[in-house]
Amino acid sequence: MVQAxxxxxxxxxxxxxxxxxxxxQLFSTRFSLxxxxxxxxxxxxxPMLPLANRVAGNRFLLQExxxxxxxxxxxxxxxxxxxxxxxxxxVTSRSATGCVLQLRSVDPCGFDYLAQLHYQxxxxxLHASLTLTHCGPEPMLYGLGFHPWFFFETGNSxxxxxxxxxxxxxxxxPLAWQGKLPAHASFHAxxxxxxxxxxxCYSGWSGRAHLRNNEMKxxxxxxTPWLMLFRMSGQPFLCLEPQSHPVNAHHMPGQPGLVxxxxxxxxxxxxxxxxxxxxxxx
Numbered sequence: 001m002v003q004a005x006x007x008x009x010x011x012x013x014x015x016x017x018x019x020x021x022x023x024x025q026l027f028s029t030r031f032s033l034x035x036x037x038x039x040x041x042x043x044x045x046x047p048m049l050p051l052a053n054r055v056a057g058n059r060f061l062l063q064e065x066x067x068x069x070x071x072x073x074x075x076x077x078x079x080x081x082x083x084x085x086x087x088x089x090x091v092t093s094r095s096a097t098g099c100v101l102q103l104r105s106v107d108p109c110g111f112d113y114l115a116q117l118h119y120q121x122x123x124x125x126l127h128a129s130l131t132l133t134h135c136g137p138e139p140m141l142y143g144l145g146f147h148p149w150f151f152f153e154t155g156n157s158x159x160x161x162x163x164x165x166x167x168x169x170x171x172x173x174p175l176a177w178q179g180k181l182p183a184h185a186s187f188h189a190x191x192x193x194x195x196x197x198x199x200x201c202y203s204g205w206s207g208r209a210h211l212r213n214n215e216m217k218x219x220x221x222x223x224t225p226w227l228m229l230f231r232m233s234g235q236p237f238l239c240l241e242p243q244s245h246p247v248n249a250h251h252m253p254g255q256p257g258l259v260x261x262x263x264x265x266x267x268x269x270x271x272x273x274x275x276x277x278x279x280x281x282x
Contacts, residue, residue: 002091009097011124012275021089021101021117022046026126028275031215035126035275038149039235045148046085047130050111051250051258052145052243053201053228054078056173060250062110062141070107077171081147083107084115097121104135112136129270134261141250141258144269145228145243148220152231152238156213159190160227160240163204166247172199174247185229195233201247202227209240217278222271226257242271 004017004024012035015024022043026036036044058069058078069079074086089101098120106112112135120127130144152158165185166174184194190212205227211218222242230239244267245257259267 001088005094005099007095007097007099007119007121009121009123012121012126014119014121014126016099016101016119017043018089018091018101020046020085020087021103022085023119023126026273028216030124030275033213033216034151035216035218035273036148037151037237039237042149043085045128045146046081047115047117047128048081048145048147048241048243049084049115049130049132049142050082050105050113050140051079051143052081052241052245053247054080054171054173055250056171056248060141063139067109067141069109081145083111084117085147089117092116106136110136110138110140111142112140113142124276125272125274127270127272129268131266131268132261133266134263137263139260139262141255141260142267143243143245143249143258144267145241146222146269146271147239147241148271148273149237149239150211150218150220151236152211153213153236154192154195156211156238157190157192158187158209158211158238158240160187160202160209161204161206162188162202162227165200165202168199174201177203193231197232199230200228202229203246205242211238211240212278215278217276217280219274219276220271221274222269224257224269242269244269 014026023045093100101117164179169175209220228241
């Protein structure tokens with residue numbers, strides 16, 4: 001079993017753990033500050049596959065067949081974020097600044113895939129990309145995403161645009177979509193926001209989000225209209241999770257953002273985290 005290893009360039013340093021395909025920490029050597037840092041020794045970044053977040057009832061209908069999702073060792077109720085974040089990935093290539101990890105996963109419910117995960121430090125940015133190939137004989141529905149934990153203290157700010165959101169309901173599942181964002185959940189203008197629990201999914205995301213402190217400006221970018229935000233009171237983190245589909249899309253009309261793959265078909269998802277001086281304009 002390959003142990004965690006460090007990748008570094010002139011701007012950034014990160015430690016990659018093949019268990020879960022995770023990044024333990026992303027650190028700016030230019031500013032001597034953490035960029036990604038999760039609490040309680042959790043991974044600071046992990047891939048979400050073959051789905052992101054939660055599915056109501058832990059089951060869904062696929063072409064008139066009921067798919068019962070697996071039990072997760074990380075959550076008693078849901079197949080939370082899929083299985084990629086708790087399985088052992090193989091390191092297929094590695095350099096001083098990048099690596100490629102691979103995971104083969106099969107479950108009786110119909111998920112049968114080969115995934116490749118690429119992390120690359122290029123100048124002042126981390127590029128993360130995920131490619132999944134369906135290997136099973138029967139078509140299956142897939143979704144992808146990334147779950148970064150940004151270091152976020154009092155006095156920091158976050159800014160991004162969105163057309164609306166789904167407030168959080170029972171069991172962390174979404175309530176009805178709302179086009180009007182309340183002040184505590186609106187980040188069209190930069191703000192720290194309310195130091196309180198917030199766990200919601202946004203639609204119509206512009207694909208860019210900016211986090212600032214006195215020294216650094218961090219820009220998250222991804223080509224998807226869905227962004228999940230998670231924070232807890234008193235904790236120095238803010239999760240901004242780009243994902244290919246909204247939470248519980250499996251039960252929404254048209255199953256937005258999810259893709260049906262036949263044997264040999266692929267789906268791809270990518271994300272970039274860029275670190276600049278806070279003096280630079282967005």
